[in-house]
Amino acid sequence: MSAHYDAIVIGAGHNGLVHAAYLARAGLRTLLLERRHLVGGAAITEELVPGYRFTTFSYAISLLRPEIVQELELVRHGLMVLPMVTTFQPGRNGEYLLLGPDRDENYHEIARISAEDAEAARELDHRIARLARALKPWMDRIPPNALSDDPADAAALRELREDMDGLDPEIRELLDLFLTSSAAEILDRWFTTDLVKSLYASSGIIGSMCGPRSRESGIVWLFHKMGSYDGVPGEWGFHKGGNGGFTQVLARAVESFGGEIRTNAGVDQVLYDDDGVRGVRLESGEEIEARTVVSALDPRQTFTRIVDPHHLPDDLVRHVRDFKYQGSAAKVNFALSDLPTFPGLGNDPDL
Ligand SMILES: Cc1cc2nc3c(=O)[nH]c(=O)nc-3n(C[C@H](O)[C@H](O)[C@H](O)COP(=O)(O)OP(=O)(O)OC[C@H]3O[C@@H](n4cnc5c(N)ncnc54)[C@H](O)[C@@H]3O)c2cc1C
Known part of the structure; x- marks a missing residue:
């Protein structure tokens, strides 16, 4: 055994990083492997081609909880x-929509296609923002289990139902x-x-194996739409x-909270003794202790690779x-030797 920690976190994607930060903040001697x-997992920026940096996979932020930021x-x-100030939506026969940060200009841009749809878009955006605000307190809670006998679940379900019943009928209808x-x-x-x-429609299919007609x-x-940028519900940023x-x-x-991070340190096995988890063995063979x-x-x-399934309930495995x-997402990254400037797209090379 090379070292002893209070807690080990395996995998330094953004979820592992957040976990490790909270554990270290709570005063535990924490190691992230x-x-x-x-570090970064699927949220990384790397020089894949010499001279060109790419945000290889995940590129946009919205669902990051403000509580975590604080x-x-x-x-x-x-x-x-x-x-994320611009959205370009191409259509048939050269039609397109180019939306920016100004809501009034966006209204007129949509009205160029249909005045009726511009009115509807304004109203729908407004209602979705109200719905997102109403649901926000539930985003950070463990959802109650509707099938459980536990009175705590029953109480949380009752609270959820009362909250939803208290919604403005217009917003409740949209939720339904x-x-x-x-x-x-x-x-x-x-x-x-x-x-x-x-x-x-794209918001209905991103990151899922479904099309816009899937239930x-x-x-x-x-x-x-449950995230926000700078306090504005539904907005996304980079x-x-x-x-x-x-x-x-x-x-x-x-x-900053005293946690340690080790890269090039893949975990091969979670180790157990008679008292339960005792640490991990790295792919290099090194063993590190933590309860x-x-x-x-x-x-x-x-549950099927780094933990030996015989330590786990059969039905879980x-x-x-x-x-x-x-897989439901793929991304094509382009390396452009000459960055074209798109009027109105605000692609400032310093950013
Ligand atoms: C193409 C694409 C685009 C996306 N775009 C967005 C977007 O714009 N916005 C958004 O919010 N989400 C987006 N996502 C989803 C988002 O990237 C993921 O949900 C998120 O990165 C998952 O983070 P994670 O920490 O759970 O796991 P991961 O990011 O997968 O991190 C897991 C980490 O564990 C490490 N690891 C694996 N095995 C071991 C081991 N045995 N020992 C030690 N370390 C190990 C890996 O190297 C990795 O660093 C996108 C995903 C893809 C694929």
Whole structure:
């Protein structure tokens, strides 16, 4: 055994980084272990082609909880989220919509296609923002289990029902629509033109294995509106320097609370003794002790690979093995030797 810690976190994606920062902040001697040479997981910015830096996968921020920003003092460590000011929606026959930060200008841009849809878009945006505000307190709570006998679950369900029953009927109707309809069904109710519908439809399919006519796309759409940028519900932003800048901020927070980070340190096995978890063995063979081990890897790697399944309940392992994993997101990164300037797109090379 080379060292002893109170807690080990496996995997330095943004979830592992946040975990490690909270554990270190709580006063635990914490070690974060990352297999790659850099932290960040899918939220990284790297020089994939010499001279060109890419935010390889995840690029936009919205669902980061404001409580985390405040409690981990992320602004002090360099957090700088810039607004995602433009949306370009191409259509058929050269039609397009180019939306920016000014709501009135956006109204006129949509009105260029349809005055009726511009009115509807303004009203729908307003109602979604009100709904997101009403649901926000529930975002940070563990959802009650509707099938459990535990009185705490029953009480939380009652509270949830009372909260939802107290919603303004207009907002409640929109919530019911999101929970029971596809994005396409909602869009057909609100808009008349395909171009405006397609502008909104993407929020219903991002990161999921569904199309705009799939039943669950309404919930996916609502979920993507549950975040905020600078306190404005539903808005998204970019981190200065790419999303890798964001995870570097988290790494500084971990270290500021006294946590240690080791890269090139893949975990091979979680180790047990008669008292339970006793630490981890790295792929190099090195063993590190800690009575608390948190895995920030996906459930399949955690429960079928790095933890020996015989330490786990059979049904858990079976469910994890049965769970269908299908990739739903891909990204194409371009290296441009000459950065074209797009009027109105604000692509300031310093950012
Ligand atoms: C193409 C693409 C685009 C996306 N765009 C967005 C977006 O714009 N906005 C958004 O919010 N989300 C986006 N996402 C989703 C987002 O990237 C992920 O939800 C998020 O990065 C998951 O973070 P995580 O910390 O849970 O896991 P990960 O980021 O996967 O981190 C896991 C870490 O564990 C490490 N690891 C693995 N095995 C071991 C081991 N045995 N020992 C030690 N370390 C190990 C890995 O190297 C990795 O660093 C996108 C995803 C993809 C694929």
